[in-house]
Amino acid sequence: MSVLASGEFWAFVGVVAGIYTILALGLQVEFGFAGLLNFGHVAFMAIGAYTMAILVVKAGLSTWLAAPIAILAAAVAGVLLGVTTLRLRADYFAIVTIAFSEIVRYVATNEDGLTGGSQGTINLAKTGEAADYNVEWQRFEDWLQGILHVGSNDVAMLVLVWACALSATALVWLAIRTPWGRVLRAIREDEDAARSLGKNAFGYKLQALAIGSALAGVAGVFYAWQFAFFSPGDFAPLLTFFAWMIVILGGVGRAWAVPVGALVFGVLFAGTRFFDFVPFTWFDSAERAYLRLILIGLVIIGLVLFRPQGILGRREELVLE
Amino acid sequence: MSPALLEVRDVVRAFDGVRAVDGASLDVHEGSITSLIGPNGAGKSTLFDLVSGFRRADSGTIAFGGHRIDRLPAYRIAQQGLVRTFQTARALTRMTVLENVLLAAPAQPGEQLHRNVLRRAATRRREREVRARAHELLELVRLSRHAEEQAGTLSGGQRKLLDFARALMTAPRLVLLDEPMAGVSPALRGELLEQVVSMRDEHGVTVLLVEHDLEVVMGASDRVVVMSDGAVIAAGTPAQVQDDARVIDAYLGVAT
Numbered sequence: 001m002s003v004l005a006s007g008e009f010w011a012f013v014g015v016v017a018g019i020y021t022i023l024a025l026g027l028q029v030e031f032g033f034a035g036l037l038n039f040g041h042v043a044f045m046a047i048g049a050y051t052m053a054i055l056v057v058k059a060g061l062s063t064w065l066a067a068p069i070a071i072l073a074a075a076v077a078g079v080l081l082g083v084t085t086l087r088l089r090a091d092y093f094a095i096v097t098i099a100f101s102e103i104v105r106y107v108a109t110n111e112d113g114l115t116g117g118s119q120g121t122i123n124l125a126k127t128g129e130a131a132d133y134n135v136e137w138q139r140f141e142d143w144l145q146g147i148l149h150v151g152s153n154d155v156a157m158l159v160l161v162w163a164c165a166l167s168a169t170a171l172v173w174l175a176i177r178t179p180w181g182r183v184l185r186a187i188r189e190d191e192d193a194a195r196s197l198g199k200n201a202f203g204y205k206l207q208a209l210a211i212g213s214a215l216a217g218v219a220g221v222f223y224a225w226q227f228a229f230f231s232p233g234d235f236a237p238l239l240t241f242f243a244w245m246i247v248i249l250g251g252v253g254r255a256w257a258v259p260v261g262a263l264v265f266g267v268l269f270a271g272t273r274f275f276d277f278v279p280f281t282w283f284d285s286a287e288r289a290y291l292r293l294i295l296i297g298l299v300i301i302g303l304v305l306f307r308p309q310g311i312l313g314r315r316e317e318l319v320l321e
Numbered sequence: 322m323s324p325a326l327l328e329v330r331d332v333v334r335a336f337d338g339v340r341a342v343d344g345a346s347l348d349v350h351e352g353s354i355t356s357l358i359g360p361n362g363a364g365k366s367t368l369f370d371l372v373s374g375f376r377r378a379d380s381g382t383i384a385f386g387g388h389r390i391d392r393l394p395a396y397r398i399a400q401q402g403l404v405r406t407f408q409t410a411r412a413l414t415r416m417t418v419l420e421n422v423l424l425a426a427p428a429q430p431g432e433q434l435h436r437n438v439l440r441r442a443a444t445r446r447r448e449r450e451v452r453a454r455a456h457e458l459l460e461l462v463r464l465s466r467h468a469e470e471q472a473g474t475l476s477g478g479q480r481k482l483l484d485f486a487r488a489l490m491t492a493p494r495l496v497l498l499d500e501p502m503a504g505v506s507p508a509l510r511g512e513l514l515e516q517v518v519s520m521r522d523e524h525g526v527t528v529l530l531v532e533h534d535l536e537v538v539m540g541a542s543d544r545v546v547v548m549s550d551g552a553v554i555a556a557g558t559p560a561q562v563q564d565d566a567r568v569i570d571a572y573l574g575v576a577t
Contacts, residue, residue: 178444180437182420185420192411198427317415
């Protein structure tokens with residue numbers, strides 16, 4: 001039977017799409033609503049994941065305490081980055097953020113004592129000790145699985161991640177409709193105009209960065225829980241650009257575009273992983289791997305070509321100057 | 322005479338060694354309509370930037386209502402009631418015309434995120450007040466029909482009017498208008514000018530404007546300040562300034 005027919009597989013794809021939703025939602029707040037070109041978003045996901053794992057393994061904290069601290073740490077890191085760099089012009093800010101995310105990844109790779117280094121979280125504890133930050137989470141998932149009467153942990157996780165992703169999306173959707181959101185959108189449109197009307201543009205951008213980074217932190221915590229092990233390589237810049245693709249495919253400046261974009265993206269990426277049917281079986285597996293990437297590229301080009309505003313975006317907004 | 326609402330003293334601002342504003346001093350008195358005129362490159366727009374906090378002066382002082390503002394960020398100056406418009410209108414294109422005006426409302430507690438939860442009632446009440454006022458202002462500048470349209474669909478002249486309405490929405494004490502008539506249809510110019518005058522008469526708003534339309538300037542201003550080469554070369558009533566030989570020299574290039 002094809003893997004594509006297995007519910008288990010699609011539950012997994014759904015979990016990943018849910019985590020991407022939360023990650024990309026943070027980017028939507030920053031770019032879609034405040035106009036910040038953040039090319040280092042993945043750094044805050046890494047900070048969330050690592051802070052949680054380190055606090056559980058090294059400080060012996062409960063994961064339920066470590067997780068909120070980790071999310072807060074991601075937000076604080078966002079504020080610190082913002083305070084020092086938000087006064088830069090948009091494109092310079094973009095360069096600094098990508099450098100920042102690489103710094104975070106290199107620190108995680110090289111500070112073996114703190115993060116386990118390139119071997120990842122398996123190396124967090126002393127030699128010979130198990131470095132498992134996930135015991136409590138696993139127990140919770142089992143319990144949830146029982147309550148929900150579902151077949152696997154992944155399905156329980158699916159429900160949980162999406163409950164979180166959709167509530168976060170709803171909250172962002174609500175927030176953007178408040179006078180606060182109005183100021184944020186005004187800053188995206190024209191920072192000087194907003195300042196001339198008495199709005200502290202810098203302060204608002206900092207708030208957007210804090211919220212966006214906190215959401216990335218949430219995504220990082222879920223990622224750590226889901227995979228029970230991770231290493232610095234998981235937080236390569238590519239992930240930031242996955243989040244960008246989701247925001248652009250879904251529609252810039254639309255909260256609900258994020259889950260939609262993440263689902264399309266998730267299906268596109270994971271769903272093409274197993275081309276074990278005709279005509280793909282005509283090719284060997286190495287060729288198929290490249291064929292997959294070519295197809296993904298073509299679909300994305302097609303979407304951007306025919307719906308440049310994204311799936312839920314408004315086309316007329318693209319032409320307004 | 323009471324001290325001026327706006328006092329600019331010996332302000333200098335250079336760009337790469339070129340002194341765009343070179344020791345300019347001027348007063349704007351409360352309740353007046355003051356025009357700032359001068360040939361292109363005289364430093365009028367730079368002076369506007371300095372007064373509104375969009376650029377820092379290299380030296381000199383600027384005081385508003387008796388307090389120094391020359392080191393304050395632009396948004397703080399605006400919050401104190403000194404609000405500017407721009408030479409090229411700054412419409413927030415992907416927001417509706419109404420939202421553009423709503424944005425400018427002062428004292429909206431909901432502009433702090435947490436207060437939308439903690440002070441929900443106050444935020445909603447203020448939003449209703451602000452909405453009513455915004456519709457009045459849009460009526461005033463004849464943009465009511467376009468209230469729900471994206472501001473990006475407006476023409477250049479309409480954007481100018483939107484900018485004006487937005488500035489009024491902040492309930493300013495002093496408003497700096499940078500060429501408010503530029504791009505506005507001649508039919509609307511007279512009306513806009515009436516609005517400027519009634520804003521002063523009814524709401525006590527002081528006005529400082531840069532304008533090239535000398536008819537507008539001479540007709541509506543109480544005082545005229547003339548700049549040339551970064552400095553103020555003359556100031557007085559329209560009649561006084563019109564007869565000033567230095568002004569004719571600077572403005573027309575030739576003395577007739």
